[in-house]
Amino acid sequence: MSDRLVLDRFIPYRLSVASNSVSDAIARTYEALFGLTIPEWRLVAVVAEEKGITQQAIGQRTRMDKVTVSRAAIALVGRGLMARDANPDDRRSHLLVLTDAGSDLYAAVAPKALELERRLFAPFDTEEVAAFTAMLRRIEAAARVLEEDGAGTRR
Template identity: 80%
Template sequence: MARLVLDDFIPYRLSVVSNLVSDGIAKTYEALFGLNIPEWRLVAVIAESDGITQQAIGQRTRMDKVTVSRAAIALVERELLTRTANPDDRRSHLLRLSAAGEELYAAVAPKALDLEARLFAHFEPVEVAQFMTMLRRIETLARDA
């Protein structure tokens, strides 16, 4: 029987690296913008849409309903998001960035891209492309498992 060595177990390594990167981002976004990770993810996902439901955000980000709901409530209270009735489903609302939310996103997005650039500056562009390809394949396989 094969022995599990946690430090060599790829799902564990992915989790550790993900947490390290998220923790670094969280510290930066909290200090500069007063955003936690779920709030930042909502802002980023909503910025890429013309109105999106909380359910769709949960599916896209893999965050649970409660986390998405709390983040949405906090951002609406800070007037960074607006909620409007969903014409396709009266049980849900569409979330959009407010003008203040758009300004926040315009300030935060370059910081995110800078962090990514600094992290991956130590790799060749082909390595980064291969890594992204592998991540997308792993994601597809994990969804289908």
């Protein structure tokens, strides 16, 4: 690590660029094949796994902001892919659930998502992908600690 910031060697920047590149490539596929934005797909996937989840919980799990989650939910409900059910634990919020059409869409998109992942990581061997995944989880944990500590705002 150097004392001089060179953006192209700054790991947080490289992570962001790589993430955006992957997201952009996937977004074009989801939009062309299924008419979904990345936030909409993330909501569909999370709701499919959770079988009923609040928008706040989706935001926490995906790290998407409230406005992005809300807009995606409104769009998906409007398209009949998702429904809002009463939340028995909190009357102030609703649980998002997939409709039958949303479940059918998930069943069509999920295999495509896995195929895109396979194609993206095909040049890497299994051990590299496992190590990369483990490192990403450690980076996320370290970032949470930074966030809790005020992200270096202390002097």
